[in-house]
Amino acid sequence: VSGSDPRVLPVDQSIAESDLIGDAAVLDDTWRDKPGLWGWLCAVDHKTIAKRYIVTAFLMFIAGGIEAALMRLQLARPENTLIGPDRYNQLFTVHGTTMMFLFAVPMMTAMGLYFVPLMVGARSIAFPRLNAFGYWTYLVGVVFLYVSLFSNTGPDTGWFAYVPLSGPAYSPGHRVDVWAQLVTFTEIAALCGAVNIIVTAFKLRAPGMSVNRIPPFVWAQLVVAFMIVFAMPAVATGSTLMLAADRAVNMHWFNPAEGGDALLWQHIFWFFGHPEVYIIFLPALGMITPIVETFCRRQVFGYTAIVAANIATAFFAFGLWVHHMFATPIPELGQSLFTAASMVIAIPTAVQIFCWIATMWAGRPRLTVPMLFVLGFLFTFINGGITGVMLASVAFDKQAHDTFFVVAHLHYVLIGGGLMPLFGAFYFWFPKITGRLLGEALGKVHFWLFVIGTNVTFFPMHILGLNGMPRRIYTYLAPSGWGPLNLVATIGALTIATAVLVFLINVVRSLRVGDVAGENPWRSSGLEWATTSPPPSFNFVHTAVVHSRHPLWETTVELEVVSGLRTDRREILVTTTFDAHLDARALGPEPSIWPLYVALCMGLLFIGSIFSPYFVLAGIGASLLGLLGWGWESTRDVEVERVALPDGALVEQV
Amino acid sequence: MHSLFDPASPQARAVASLWWWMAGVGGVIWLGVAALAVYAAVRGRGTRAADDLMHIPAESHRRIEHVVTAGVVITVLILAGFLTYDFSVGRLLAQHPQRALTIDVTGHQWWWEVLYEDPDPSKRIGTANEIHVPVGEPVQFKLRAADVIHSYWAPNLNGKRDLIPGYVSTLWFKADTAGVYRGQCAEFCGLQHAGMAFYIIAEPKVKFAAWLAAGSTPPDPPTDPALRYGMRVFMSSGCAVCHSIGGTDARATVGPDLTHLKSRSSIAAGMLSNTRANLTRWIENPAAIKPGVRMPAVPFSPADREALVSYLETLK
Numbered sequence: 005v006s007g008s009d010p011r012v013l014p015v016d017q018s019i020a021e022s023d024l025i026g027d028a029a030v031l032d033d034t035w036r037d038k039p040g041l042w043g044w045l046c047a048v049d050h051k052t053i054a055k056r057y058i059v060t061a062f063l064m065f066i067a068g069g070i071e072a073a074l075m076r077l078q079l080a081r082p083e084n085t086l087i088g089p090d091r092y093n094q095l096f097t098v099h100g101t102t103m104m105f106l107f108a109v110p111m112m113t114a115m116g117l118y119f120v121p122l123m124v125g126a127r128s129i130a131f132p133r134l135n136a137f138g139y140w141t142y143l144v145g146v147v148f149l150y151v152s153l154f155s156n157t158g159p160d161t162g163w164f165a166y167v168p169l170s171g172p173a174y175s176p177g178h179r180v181d182v183w184a185q186l187v188t189f190t191e192i193a194a195l196c197g198a199v200n201i202i203v204t205a206f207k208l209r210a211p212g213m214s215v216n217r218i219p220p221f222v223w224a225q226l227v228v229a230f231m232i233v234f235a236m237p238a239v240a241t242g243s244t245l246m247l248a249a250d251r252a253v254n255m256h257w258f259n260p261a262e263g264g265d266a267l268l269w270q271h272i273f274w275f276f277g278h279p280e281v282y283i284i285f286l287p288a289l290g291m292i293t294p295i296v297e298t299f300c301r302r303q304v305f306g307y308t309a310i311v312a313a314n315i316a317t318a319f320f321a322f323g324l325w326v327h328h329m330f331a332t333p334i335p336e337l338g339q340s341l342f343t344a345a346s347m348v349i350a351i352p353t354a355v356q357i358f359c360w361i362a363t364m365w366a367g368r369p370r371l372t373v374p375m376l377f378v379l380g381f382l383f384t385f386i387n388g389g390i391t392g393v394m395l396a397s398v399a400f401d402k403q404a405h406d407t408f409f410v411v412a413h414l415h416y417v418l419i420g421g422g423l424m425p426l427f428g429a430f431y432f433w434f435p436k437i438t439g440r441l442l443g444e445a446l447g448k449v450h451f452w453l454f455v456i457g458t459n460v461t462f463f464p465m466h467i468l469g470l471n472g473m474p475r476r477i478y479t480y481l482a483p484s485g486w487g488p489l490n491l492v493a494t495i496g497a498l499t500i501a502t503a504v505l506v507f508l509i510n511v512v513r514s515l516r517v518g519d520v521a522g523e524n525p526w527r528s529s530g531l532e533w534a535t536t537s538p539p540p541s542f543n544f545v546h547t548a549v550v551h552s553r554h555p556l557w558e559t560t561v562e563l564e565v566v567s568g569l570r571t572d573r574r575e576i577l578v579t580t581t582f583d584a585h586l587d588a589r590a591l592g593p594e595p596s597i598w599p600l601y602v603a604l605c606m607g608l609l610f611i612g613s614i615f616s617p618y619f620v621l622a623g624i625g626a627s628l629l630g631l632l633g634w635g636w637e638s639t640r641d642v643e644v645e646r647v648a649l650p651d652g653a654l655v656e657q658v
Numbered sequence: 659m660h661s662l663f664d665p666a667s668p669q670a671r672a673v674a675s676l677w678w679w680m681a682g683v684g685g686v687i688w689l690g691v692a693a694l695a696v697y698a699a700v701r702g703r704g705t706r707a708a709d710d711l712m713h714i715p716a717e718s719h720r721r722i723e724h725v726v727t728a729g730v731v732i733t734v735l736i737l738a739g740f741l742t743y744d745f746s747v748g749r750l751l752a753q754h755p756q757r758a759l760t761i762d763v764t765g766h767q768w769w770w771e772v773l774y775e776d777p778d779p780s781k782r783i784g785t786a787n788e789i790h791v792p793v794g795e796p797v798q799f800k801l802r803a804a805d806v807i808h809s810y811w812a813p814n815l816n817g818k819r820d821l822i823p824g825y826v827s828t829l830w831f832k833a834d835t836a837g838v839y840r841g842q843c844a845e846f847c848g849l850q851h852a853g854m855a856f857y858i859i860a861e862p863k864v865k866f867a868a869w870l871a872a873g874s875t876p877p878d879p880p881t882d883p884a885l886r887y888g889m890r891v892f893m894s895s896g897c898a899v900c901h902s903i904g905g906t907d908a909r910a911t912v913g914p915d916l917t918h919l920k921s922r923s924s925i926a927a928g929m930l931s932n933t934r935a936n937l938t939r940w941i942e943n944p945a946a947i948k949p950g951v952r953m954p955a956v957p958f959s960p961a962d963r964e965a966l967v968s969y970l971e972t973l974k
Contacts, residue, residue, distance in 0.1 A: 089849045089949050162846050168823055169806040169848055174767075260824025266807065267822055303712055305722055331809055331820045331844075333827035336752045340745060347737045354733040357691065358726045364698040366714045366722060371699065382695040390684040393737065397744040399673050399751055400680065402817025403662050406809060406844040470677070472660035472813050474844040477852035481929070484660065529712075557712045 028545055030571045035127070035542040037595050046595035048132035049541055050121055053139050055437065057114030060139075060146060061107050067150070068102035069504060071095045076461075076497040079490050082482040092478035093160035094179075098153050100163030101183065104280060105190040106146055108422055112287040113197040115429060116225035118437065120201050122532035122539060123219045125210030125548045127569075127576050128592050130203035131196075133599050133634065138196030140603030145189030148611055152182040159183030162476065164277065165247065167258035167269045172251045181251060181614040184243040188610050191240040198229035198236075205229075208576060209584045210531065211566055212550035217584075219530050219553070220310055224290025227314045231279050231286075231321065239276035242269060244610075252613070267332060274325035282321040284418060286314055288425035289356055292378055295425075295432050296360050298528040299375040300367025303554060306359035313352035320349040330401045339398050346396030350389060357382065372526075373447035377428030380455045381420055388416030391466070406476075409469025412462045419458050427454070427507070434514070435521030439537045442518060446510040453503035461496030464489040529554035534563060547577050550584075596637055602630035660840040662813045666860065667831045669816045672747050679743065683736065751816075755796035758830055761789060762800045765808030765821040765843065767952060768850035769914055769927040774870065783873040784902070786914030787856045788922045791833055792866040798830040806848060812841030812858050820845055833860035840928070849950025855928025876905030876917055877973055888969025891962045900953070903973065913953060919973040926951075938967050 037047040047053065075095055078087040087095065121129045129135055152158055159179045161170040170180045205218065205226045218226070247269070249255040256262035258269050297304050304310065326334060326342040360378070369375060391413040395401050404410060427450070435441045473486050480486050524533035533556055535544050546565035552558040566586075569575045574592035579585055605626040612619020665671040714722065762773040774783040791797045801810055803821035811818035816831040833839075843854035861869070880886050889906070892898060898908035904917035919925075923932055926948055930936040939946075941963060944953040958966065 089852065093849065166807055166846070169846070174806050174848065266824055301712065302714055305714060305719070306726065331818050332822060333820070333825050336748060340748065343744060343748075344741060347741055350737060351730065351734060355726075355730055357695075358729045361691075361695050361698050362722045362726050363714075364695070365701075366718060369699045375699070379695060379699055383692045386691050387688050390688055393740065394677075394680045394684065397676065397680070397740075397747070399744060399747040399817065400676055402751075402819070403670075403673055403677075403813055405818060406811075406846075470662040470813075472662075472811075472840070472842065474811070474842055474851075476846040479852050554712065 027571060028540060028542075031542040031545065032540060034572055034574060035540075037541070042597075043595065045600050046597050048136050048593065048595050048599075050117055050129035050132060050135055051437075051539060051541075051543075053132075053135050054114045054118035057110055057117060057139055057142070058437075060143060061111040061114055064102050064106040064146060065111070066504070068099050068107055069501060071099035071102065073497055073501055075099065076494040078478060079480075080494040081491060082480050082484065082487045084479060087478065089478045090160070093476075094153065094156075094158035096476055097159045097162050097183070098149065101149065101159065101186065103418075104163060104284075105187065106142075106149065108284040108418065109190065109194055109280070110142055110197075111426065112228070112284055112422075113194060113201075115291070115426075115433075116201050116221075116229075116287060117197055119433065119532055120204050120222050120225050121208065122436075122535070122543055123222050123530050124205060124208055124213060125531040125534075125544060125550065126204060126208035127543050127547070128208075128574070129200050130208055131200050133593050133596050133637075134196050135200050136596075137599035137603055138193040138200075140600050141189050141196070141606060142193035144603055144607035144611075145186050145193070148189070148607070149182065149186045152179075157182055159186075164273055165243070165269075166273075167247065167250070167266050168260075170247065171258060172254065173259075175251075178614055181248065184248045184251070185610040185614060187239060187243040189607075191236045191244075192606070194232050194236055198232035201225050201229040202233075206581045207578050207587070209579050210548045210550045211577070211579055211584055211586055213579075213584045215582050216308075217550060217553045218311075220293035220304065220307065220314075221287070221290035221530075223311050224286045224314055227318045228283050228286045231283050231318050234322065235276045235279040235283065238272055242272035242276070246272070248613070252617075267329075270329050270332065271325070274328045275322070278325040278328065279318075279321040281414075281417065282317055284422045286317060288381075288422045288429075289314070289353075291425045291429040291432070292360060292381065294528065294530060295374045295378055295428050296363050297554075298432070298526045299372055300364050300369045302363050302367035303529075303557075304359060305362040305366060306355070307553065309355050310359055313355045316352040317349060320345055320352070324349060324396075327396055327401065330398050331405050336398065343396050343398055347393055350393050353389060357386070372431070373442070373444055373451055374428040374432040376448065376451045377424045377431070380451060381424040381428070384416055384420030384424060384455065384458055386420075388413055388418075388420050392417060404469055406474055407469035408465040408473045408475060411475055412465035412469065415458070415462045415465075419462075424454075427451075430507075432526070433532075434511075435525050436532060436537045436539070438515060438518075439521055440514050440518030441521050441525060442514045443510050446506055446513070450503050450506040450510060453499055453506060457496050457499030457501075457503055459496070460499060461493050464492045464496075468493075524556065529557040531555055593637065596634070598630050598634040598637065602627055602634065605630055660813060660842070664814055666814045666835040666837060666839060667816060667833050669751055669831045670814055672750055673817065676743065676747050680740070683740075687736070754828075754830060755798070755832075758796035758798040759792065760798045760800060761791075762802070763789070763810060763821075764802045764804050765810070765847070765854075766804045767806060767848055768843070768854040768948065770810075770854070770856045771804070771911075771914065774873070776874075781874045783870065784904075784915035785873070785918065785922070787924065787927045788859060789856065790859045790861060790866055790869050792863045793833050793836050793860050795863065796830055796832045798828055801827045801829060807845050808843045808847050808854070809845035810841065811844040812839050812856075814839040815858060815860075818844050833858070836860050836862060838923075842928070850927075850948050853927060853929050853948045853951075855924075857923065857928065872921075873918060876903070879905065880969060880972055884965060885969050885972060888965035888967070891958070891966040892969060895958065895962070895966075896954075896956055897966075916970065916973055919970055921974055934967060934971055937970060938963065941967065 037043050037049050037052060078084050078092060157179055159182050161175055161180055165183055168174055205222050246257040250257050256264045258264045258266055260266055293304050324342050324345040326339060327346045330339055395404060395413060431442050431447055468486055468489050521537045523536055531548060549564040549566055569577055576590045576592050578588040578590050580587045605623055609620055609623020612623055662674055665674045760775060762775060764771040770787050772785045772789050776782050801819055801821045803823045808821040809818050815833055816829060819827050819829040837860055839858040841856050843851055880889055900910050900913035901916045902909045924930060925932050926940055929947060930940060943955045944951045
């Protein structure tokens with residue numbers, strides 16, 4: 005045992021040697037969540053939590069999809085009477101809210117919570133209990149919104165909830181309160197996920213995985229986690245402190261009659277709302293790189309450019325919120341700055357697209373389903389990107405703003421840029437999560453139905469918008485001439501629904517009779533493929549030592565590993581932020597009920613606050629009690645012990 | 659009649675040309691890059707056996723580098739060209755005329771209040787949901803919101819402008835083709851956001867002047883006893899609580915001004931054509947046509963309703 009060898013941690017001599025040998029049975033005993041209902045409620049394994057997130061978020065995708073299908077049925081012909089305005093307004097509000105807050109962001113976060121620890125070669129996520137707390141908070145929000153919808157209290161002022169329409173004077177009752185508090189739940193959950201991903205990506209990377217070797221998906225998740233940290237507080241402040249306070253205790257933040265400002269809400273909302281798009285979009289781009297690399301059998305062209313593009317996008321994303329407000333009385337000169345910023349942000353995305361095409365060009369692509377979805381992404385997203393640049397023009401946006409042109413644009417961007425890579429990622433990583441491959445034949449049916457359905461639904465909407473059809477209308481008159489194209493769009497929507505149904509059948513079928521995947525079915529290069537499928541509770545028997553960006557493509561023999569981590573307790577290896585030198589040995593927490601308890605108390609606080617301020621006191625009191633319990637557990641479980649290593653010991657070796 | 663593709667003002671025309679340029683260039687880029695991607699994905703299939711070659715060889719790497727750099731530079735140049743073009747159109751739209759006919763437009767849930775200001779109060783004209791403008795003259799709208807945010811948008815004439823409580827926004831255009839142009843509220847404003855349309859009637863200057871003159875003279879009070887009874891129904895049954903009719907005691911401004919109701923082609927903010935039958939239907943139960951509408955269904959006897967409609971039909 006030598007202090008200067010990167011692969012061997014200095015060990016307290018009193019520990020039995022048997023506890024240091026990578027023994028799967030001992031490790032599983034240490035890391036496994038406990039059995040039974042209580043164990044289920046106390047689970048902290050990041051893969052368990054992430055799977056719950058993925059399943060819940062996908063259910064939300066289906067719910068949002070059903071809402072969309074209902075709206076399309078209503079709009080299929082002029083003066084249709086299937087759904088009245090009251091129900092329609094709830095549907096489109098809940099559709100937008102569900103897709104943005106309860107599906108897209110949690111789903112992207114969930115993929116990160118599952119894969120970031122695996123990709124960086126860690127035993128666990130940085131803060132497992134915080135992670136569980138994030139999920140429970142999110143679940144409370146999900147249940148809350150849908151119970152409200154089914155009791156005819158669904159929010160009905162749009163997912164953007166513009167004041168004064170959403171204020172106390174024009175939206176009495178509790179519908180908007182539901183929206184404002186739902187946002188709070190999802191913000192808290194997103195922040196928990198973001199903090200976890202930042203610390204995991206910075207501190208738990210395998211030795212040798214310096215910043216220039218971080219997998220592109222982890223980079224994307226890291227960048228997005230920072231975006232969440234900066235963007236979410238804006239909307240949390242706006243919705244929880246300001247809108248809810250306006251509604252509950254007449255704070256008049258947004259009431260012009262009392263010195264408030266109705267436009268202020270739009271600034272706050274879009275300061276969050278625009279980065280939100282990139283919070284969905286960047287992780288999706290991060291999924292594309294490993295898919296392209298794996299199926300073209302080439303290292304991606306322009307790793308540095310791709311990472312830099314991610315970071316640049318994140319910066320610009322905070323500088324173009326006003327392009328959602330070009331029709332407001334903001335002066336032209338001020339608006340032109342945001343026009344320029346909105347165009348500039350197209351450049352980093354173009355860089356990434358060219359890099360992927362170059363990788364395909366240089367490689368030998370195999371058109372598997374994930375790869376088809378990458379092509380689907382390029383075809384669909386580029387259209388959305390181009391209409392996005394068009395909408396950056398103030399003059400054109402004043403025509404197209406708040407019309408079906410924008411509906412077309414945003415769905416091309418979010419379905420093309422978010423969903424298609426996500427579906428590709430499902431096919432790519434499904435074998436890792438479940439141990440079985442998804443069927444290729446059904447996958448191809450799913451792909452073609454989905455791409456065709458998307459374009460048939462949304463392409464006609466460009467023309468509808470330019471022909472004068474505004475957004476968020478529950479009906480239109482026959483002389484408008486909007487009927488035929490709306491019917492086409494509805495047929496397209498039903499095609500999308502069929503595609504999703506095919507995907508679900510594929511999932512159910514593959515879970516039962518799909519081909520067994522093995523460790524690395526695609527012969528991919530990332531560390532997540534260096535363990536069994538599905539991964540064990542402790543992720544890896546041994547912690548790998550990394551020498552390149554593509555650990556599994558570089559070694560012809562077994563991966564080099566670190567020894568010296570104890571297996572009889574939850575020891576995690578901590579490395580330095582930039583160079584990933586050995587830094588410390590941390591002890592992770594045991595399963596705990598407190599995350600669930602505190603999440604429920606917060607639910608009591610925020611949901612109760614709609615009805616009576618006393619619930620705020622009760623919720624805070626009960627939460628504090630839970631946090632005490634949580635903290636007491638931490639004093640028992642969690643410790644961090646610095647590893648005594650000479651500086652730079654690792655870097656010479658790797 | 660309601661489209662960006664059919665511009666009727668220099669302002670809308672400039673934006674329409676901008677659109678066609680963007681659509682042309684954008685379409686070429688879209689299909690070009692997509693075709694490139696598909697070609698890149700299928701060209702090398704099965705031809706090269708170098709499956710274990712994970713690195714891109716240095717020499718082809720350099721070549722690819724040049725191509726990718728060129729692609730990015732072209733992207734930047736196209737964006738720069740587009741930005742310049744856009745700013746020039748923006749500048750054209752932002753150049754407000756020295757002098758223009760100013761019309762006050764106020765958005766309500768869910769109709770448009772229109773007021774032609776005049777220093778002489780007797781020449782002030784109030785109307786609703788139909789805005790007459792002269793062809794060839796610059797017109798400026800002063801836009802306000804009475805309750806929630808609305809957005810004025812008549813695509814044939816110019817882009818949209820939000821009406822925000824606490825703000826006065828302006829929008830101007832110069833119609834150069836006579837015609838009737840439909841517009842509709844573009845900012846979600848509640849239950850009847852879909853039922854909030856309006857018409858811009860662009861007519862030659864002489865005709866417009868005649869309309870303006872007629873507008874400032876209220877119709878004569880009816881002399882026929884049946885019509886006088888209808889008027890009494892209007893004044894005593896709650897109609898006058900919200901509506902005004904010039905030359906009478908009805909001066910409320912909650913609902914649309916009805917002084918020249920029958921000079922308008924539609925009622926209920928563009929939802930129904932202005933026929934006697936539709937007017938009757940509307941008064942009978944407004945919510946059946948516009949669910950959520952603020953106007954209540956007043957329980958008239960059939961005879962009273964007939965008399966009321968007959969009176970309203972005289973408001974030419």
